[in-house]
Every structure is written in structure tokens, then in C-alpha cells.
Amino acid sequence: MKFVCVLMATLLSATAVHAQQAIAPNPSILPNYIMGPSWFPTILKPYQQELIKPLVMENSPRLHDLIRNGKLRLSMADTLALAIENNLDIAVQRFLHPIAEADVLRASSGQAARGISGALVPSGLTQGALGVGVNQFQGAGGVGSAGGISGGGGAVQIPQVGTFDPSVTINFSLDRTSSPLNTLQVAGVPQVNTTSTAFSSSYTQLFPTGTSFTYNLNGIRQNSTQQYLLYNPAVISRFTVGINQPLLSGRGVLPNKRFIMVAANNMRTSDELLRAQVTATVVQVENAYWNLAAAKEAILAAEQTLEVAQRLDDDTKGKLEVGTVAAIELASTGSAVAAAQRDLIVAQTDFQLQEAQFKKLLSKRIDPELDAATVDTIDQLPEPNQRDVPELNTVLAAALEERPELRIAQQDLANQDVSARFTRDALLPSVHVFSLYAGAGLAGDNSNLTGGAGKSLYQGFSAQYPEYASGLSLVIPLRNRAAQADNLRARLEQQQLEVSAQRLKQQVELEVREAMVSLTQGKAQVQAANEAVKLASRVLDGERARLESGVSTTYNVILRQRDLAAARQAQITSSVTYAKALVDMHRATGGTLKENGIELRDALTGEITRHPSPPFQAYQRSNAESK
Template identity: 30%
Template sequence: PRGIALAVQEGPKSVSGADVLAPLLGPGPETNLSIAGQFQPSSGRLPPAFDPVLTGKIRRDHLTAPQLNSFLVGTTALVTDATTANLGWQKGFLTGGDIAVGFENSHQTLNHRRYDLSPFNTSSFGITFTQPLLRGFGRALNSRFIRVANNSRAQSDLVFEQQVTSTVAAVIRLYWDLVSFNEDVKVRRQTLERAERLLSDNQAQVETGTRAPIEVVRAMAEVARGRRDLIAAESLVRQQETVLKDVLTRRTVTDPALATVRIIPTDPLRVDRDEHVPPASELAENALRRRPDLAQARIQIESTQLALKGSKNALLPSLDLVATVRNNALSGDINPLTLAGAAPHSADPIVLGGYGTALSQLLRRNFPDYGVGVQLTIPLRNRAAEADHTRDSLALRQQELRLQQIQKQLHVEIENALIAVEQARATIEAAEHEREFQEQALAAEEEKLTVGASTTFLVVQYQRDLAQARSAEVAAQAGYVKARAALDRAAGLLLQTHGVSVAAVR
């Protein structure tokens, strides 16, 4: 795979990196990435809690209730001391149903003179199962929030991948700009050396009297011009290094640890004339499989379809099947309080005893309850559910249109990137021919100057034309590698081409 590399140099020390992207995407504290992604939960009936829930309650009460008629309770004020201890367990299922298990206990002492037992204990152990048959029914419906959560996590990963792709593309452009600026410095330095040689030759010719002194002045002006161009080219290199250092680290570029650091590219500008560029159809097919923005759009459509399923189900009436099984128990002591002139209280021996007697009744199922039924609720106007369903339907249509737009834009981007690559190749070829012809023209003019058939002015003009042609060739080569990177990005191949693994970064 094509890659880029650099060396970071500070004074006499140098540290080379296998890839310019490594410090940007590594797991260290210098990582300079951010992601964002969230999904609004779908509407509709909420599913039951799938994780079991355990509840408990202990309560102590002292109650005093004045009586309008003492005939019913045998006293003018009913006083009750009660202790309650309850334990419950509840769990939901993907079918939409839930099961509730309850264990309830109560110990009461009261001055009711007509009760046979006081104090007494009541206990019950019951199981209630509720299963929706219309609204809220189905594994697919009730697991939609789990699937939406998984989709949200997948979307976050894709957002991260998209951010990595954008960052890699930006660094690649900055890197090749730096390489082209360094190459242009070489061109300017060669131009300056050629101008200095011309000045030296003219000075020698003036000393021998074969050339006019004005030719030395013209050569000196060209040397000064060459130095000015070289200074400007070196300044562009330093500015580009500053931009690249700012991207590769979270530190400020004025930090003393970075102030003296120089970035030296180790990959020259090379253009493979025989490099195979796949056709647009193949690139588009690959982009449809690989590009994270398309994958995000598809996942968003799936999540919206799940939301639509929930809001559509909320339009149904509520029909629930409810089944209950319960065992009851009662135990206590004979009430010592009686009405005036009445006989002492008596009770069935099965209920005489303490809390252990009540527990034994529960185990023997002495007092069982059973029940099964259906509960139907029909909303006469379900405008909230209708609004949710309409909203989710419109959202789904919008996201499907958005996916189509992204797919169409993908083909446009690939076609434009291919055109840019073809144009860059043609530009390189034209720039190389121009540079070769300018070299030949300059060589011929220098030959004419040696025999006195030309002037320094014409030689200087040809030197400038050659420098411009070489700079144009460097710019064309840099334009090609950046156009090739843009094509890889449009086709979803940029990370693979440069050996960047998003899974390894995560």
C-alpha cells in the first residue's frame, strides 16, 4: 500500500517514523481526535424491564380510629398496632410479558372485641403473569431498544472512522504540500547556483576584455533575484512545517519542545506511470460497501424502521392476558377481649399458632386463590400515537431520500476524482516536456553566449523559464498524488491504502 513517512529532526538528533499518521492516530496522550454520535430512542409502548428487580418493605404503624357506633367493634376507639414486611421480585420478557412474585406478611394487634384472633398474622405468596396480546406483543418489538442501542454504538464507530478518514486525508494533503515545497527549494537553489556560475563566467570575461561590464551587473541582479526566491521558498517550507506540527500534536507550536523541531519528509515525489486506476463502476461498487457515511445512513434507516414498528404497534388497542396464583395464610392467638356478657372467643384449630403456623399453611396451600382473565383497553382518540407514527414515517422517508442522495453524490465524487487524476497525469506529462525543452533551449543559448552570439539578458530569461518549468513539474507531481488520495477517499480506500486500522486505534 502507498504510504508516507517522515523524520523529525532536532539539532544533531533525528528520530524517524514509519508513517506520518502514527503520532496522530496512536493511543498515546497526543491523540487529536473527537467523535460525536447519538440516536433519539423510538416512540411506542416501552418494553418491560428485562433485568430482574427485587423490592422490599418493612413498616411499623400505630393507628387510632374513633368509632361512630361501638356496637360494631365493641369500643369507642379502634386501636391497631401493625407491622408489615413485604418482599417482591419482578422480571420482564422479550415477548412483552412480565412476571411478578410477591411475599407479603403482616402482624396486627387491635382491641376489636368481635375478632376471634388478636394478635394475628396474615401472609400470602402470589405469582402474577401479564402478557400483552396486541399492543406491546412480540420479541422483535420489545427488543428494538437493544437493537437501536447496538446501532448507536455501530454509528459511533462509523463516526470515528469517518473522522479518522478526514484527518488522514488532511494530513496527506499537508504532507505532500510540504514535500512539494521542499522540492521547490531544491529548484530555487539550483537556479541560484546557475545564476552564480553565470556571474562568475561574466566576471572572468570582463577581466579578459571580451565582455562588457554591464553583463556582470545583469548577472548580479539575477543572483539577487535567485536568493530572494530561495528565501521565499524556504519560508514556505517552515510555515508548512508549523501547520503540520500543529495538526500532529496537541501542544502549541511555540512550546519549547517543538520550537526547534524540523520535519524532514523521507518520501520523494514519485509518480507511477503504470499505476492501474480501476474503472468508475468498480470504485463506486467498492465505495458502496466501504464508505462510513453510507453505512451510517443505512444504520439510521434501520433504527428508524425499528422506531416506526414501535409507533405503529402503539396504535393497537391494549389486550392483556393476566393469570394469578396466590396462597394465603392466617394464624394468631385467641382474642382475650370479648363483648360484655358474651362467651369467650373460639377459632378453628388450623389458625391457632404463631408465624410458623402461617408459613405451614402457605406450604400446604390451605387457602389458595386462582385467577385468569383478559383486560381490554380501546382508546377512542389515540392522537399522540398517531402523531408519533406520522413523525416516524416521515423520518423514514427523509432518511431513505438522504441515502439515495449520498449514493448519487458518491458517483459524482468518484467521477470528478477520476477526472482530476487523469488531468494530473496529463499535466505531469506536459510539465515534463516543457522542462526538457527549456533545458535544451537554455543549453543552446549558453553555447551561443560562449561564442558571443547571445547576451546575458537572454540567458537569464531562459534560466527563469527553466526554473518556472521545474516548479510547475513539482506542482504537477504533488497535484497528482493529492488527486490520487482524493480518489482513494471517494472510493472508501484511503485507510486501507495507507495501512490505517480503525480497530487498532480503538
């Protein structure tokens, strides 16, 4: 019996190790749900809810620390830090990681994985289920033929039972019956009254190799009014140890740990899904930042245009008073002032709309202080840099290696491969070998001796009345069409995923090429727009000089002012287009997080341990130095 206990402990320990090796534990700063609660030192902990971190729906302290005198002054680095801490899209996706950990915990017990949103759990894995047959166990329950009126034997079957988590069942009952009899030959009385106290317990477990183990202990104490009993009261006991091992279908690690394999793959998929969401959010935030910076520049340009138009209008009024210009000139300058005021209002309205969208991206909720604050972007729109345009083959290789969408597709293929191999195993017939050892005991009171439960159990465990059984169970499904269909579907779905992965690679390569074209064109547009502003400014200065010399008209000056305003707006638009092209290049190559110095673990925890360092700051410093 000691040997059996040692063997059980060894097998249980091995099962726990194998189940938890599916994935390494997370850093200590993150909660770890993979292992589940420990029995030690609180044995009731597995039957209680495990603690989870409470929800925090308030904005991070960083957001309010940056608000000073009613202004929210933000660099791109501060903006990205706020997005990591507060953006609700990232917060929603952040739950996938602990959910995937809970799925690993569930699969480690031997149950089917439930999957996570965005990750594949192949349908072929659900053919059968781990632990099937627990309630079909035969030949090891009850007290057998001990205590009867004749010995007995017969067919024995020990099916595969249990899950990776051991299960203990205990049952206790009291019963009193009164039965009329139609003969006196057996009991010696016409009515039999029986009082029974019964106890039963069982232990079942399934191991990763497909081996299942069961242990049962049953006992009953009966006191009866029958006349011809050997013992009255009588204590009858029986214990059984059964082992079942599949030889073909269901043998080995793959069929029994398939859900653990998939859940472990989905753990990695959850990180890539988070990476994809963080990338999308960072792209959205960076574009919103540049839109807001452009709206701010547009307001400054509109104010300068209004100032120039107002100055020209004032000069025209002065000349009208001394009679050097016609009154019709005043109408032209007044119209230019009104148009400039209109453009300023449009620019201010656009800034307010961009600002509202920007605040939403950086906060969990817009409280009164944030609502009243005006966003002031610090970083300037980036100027073209020769280093911005990389070599095509280099970025193509980086994109195929780093894009989270491709990594997710590879994990889905790995899951589908598990399904294909499992359904191939399921094509085989079901062949199981099993063994049973049982011991029985019978004790009680009679005229010669007195005994009880201790003596009855001793008889069973000391093999005074042993039972040995071994056998083979064979199930051959004729034609085997269901298993064939499952295997065909699993392999067809695997090929479908391979084609989808290739299609995704083509799409990634196309996005990289498009990003390269956009970046190259954006660079040329910025250079052309800068030159256009310089020339428009010179033309305006010349037209003013001609007006002062009396060889031009106020209308011509207004036209040149409009040309300069259009050139400035085109300059702002081209700069924003170029900035967004840089952002899209980082996204297309899968380097958004790396280029901005963002740690995925910070996104997972929602706490910044390393401040982001976007590359746009370097452009601003180089521009400032060149000026």
C-alpha cells in the first residue's frame, strides 16, 4: 500500500509539471493565473474565488500633472505615455492576456480550452473530450460478491476515466428497510428488517500519456432480522485499484494535452493581439497629434493673414483720407479682412474638433478639468530627413518578421496543426488494456467471535480474499466515416489557413511598398511646398513695393496675400502628410513600438516604466540646430 501511495504522488507531481510547462510564468509585477491557487497552507483556497485587480476607471495622475494654468502642454512622448496608461481600446485588449492565462489553467486540468477573441481554437479538437467515461466505470464499485450467499465472478471492464485534476468522491448513507418475504427457507422469518450504514469513496485521475488510474473503497454495515446469517451485524468491505492504458487512438501526449498546446499558443497570440492594438492606437494617436499640430499651425497662419489684411485695410483707409486711392479700393481690402476672419473661424473650429477627439484618445473619462483645458502641442511637424527613407528589401524583411498579424497567423497555423495531428490519431481503432486488483472483507458478530470494520478492512488490504483481472477492450468503428470527415476537414482548414497566411504576406508587402511611395512623395511635396512659400512671400513683398511706388493696385496685393495664404496652407498639409507617411512606414514594417521606445509590458500593465522616445523629437532638434 505504501508503494501505491508513493507511485500516485510521483505521477501527480509529473502531471502538474507537464501541465504547467506549457508556458513560462509572467514577470512578478503581473498577476499569474496559470498555476491556480495552491493547497498550501490554506487547503480551502482552491474552492474560493481568486482575487483579481480592481478596475480603475480614473485617468492616470500624469494627465492632470501636465495640466497647468488651464493648458495641457504635450510633447509626443507625453502623448504616447498617456495613451498607454488611459486609452480604453488598449485597456479592453489588455484583458486578453489574463483570460488566456485562465484558459491555460482550465486546459491544465484536462478540460477543453475555451479560447480567446481573435485566436483560433480548431473545431477538430472537440472530437471526444478528456475524461469521457468517468460515469461509465464498471466492475470496481460496490462491495462485489462479499457477504452474499454464493461466490461470483464475471466480465470486468475498466474504462478510461478522470481528468488531469484528481477527483475524490465520498458518499455516506443510512438506510432502514422492512421487507415481506414469500418463503421461510432463506431468512427463516416472513418479514426482514434491515438497518444499513454504507460508505463509499473513490479517487480518479488521467495522466498525459492517456493512462487513467482509479481507486475505490466501499463498505457497508448491516444489521438484519434474518435467522441464518453467519454474521449479524455484518461489516462488508471492498477496495479496488484499476488502471487503463490506450494502445492506439488516445495514446501519448498529443491526444491528451492538445488543449494545453492550443491554450499555450493562444497565450502568445494574446500578446500579439495586444501588440496589434497598441500599434493601431499609437498610429491613431500620432496622426491625431499631427492633425492637432497642423490645426494649430493653421490658426497661426490664419491669424497672420488676418493681421496682414487688417494692416492693408488700415493703410488703404489712411490713403483714402488723403485722396491717394479710390473708395472702391476700400471695399476690396474690407472683403479681404472678412475672408481672413472667416478662415480664422474655420481654423479655430477645426482645432476644437481635433482637440475633442484627441482628448478622447488619451483619457478614460473626460472630467471637468480636462474638458476645460486647452491642448498645446509642443513638438513641431517633422521636416524631411534622408534617413527617413529606408532600403526597400530591408523593410520588407523587417515587416515579414515583425508584423503582429503575421505572427498571429503563424500561431493559428500551429493550432490547426495540432488539430490535424489529433484527428489523424483519432482514425485509429480504440484499443485499451486494463488491469484490476481488488480485495474484500467480511466480519461481524456471531456466537463464536466478534469483529467490525477494522477486521473487515484488514481482510481486504491483506489480500485474504483477492481478485485479479486484466483485459483488453477493442472498439472498431466500421467504415469510420466520422473520423475520416474530421481529419479531412482539419487538413483542408490547415491548407486554407496557409493560403490566408500567404495572402496576408502579400498584403503586408503591398502596404510596405505603398508606404515607401507615400514617404518619398511626401518628402518631395514638403520640399516643393517650402519653396512655394518662400517664392510667394517674395512675390508679395514685391507687389507691396510696387503698390508703394504707385505702379500696382490694392487688389493685386490682396491676390498675392491669398497666394501666400494658400501656399502656407499647402505647406502645412504637406508637412502633415509627410508626418503621417512616417507613422505609416513604422506601422507597415511592424516597428511602431520599437521606433517609439514603447515596452509591450508597459502596455500590458498600463504603467509606464520606460518613457516613450518617439523619433520625431530628433527631427525637431536637428531642425532647431540647422536654424
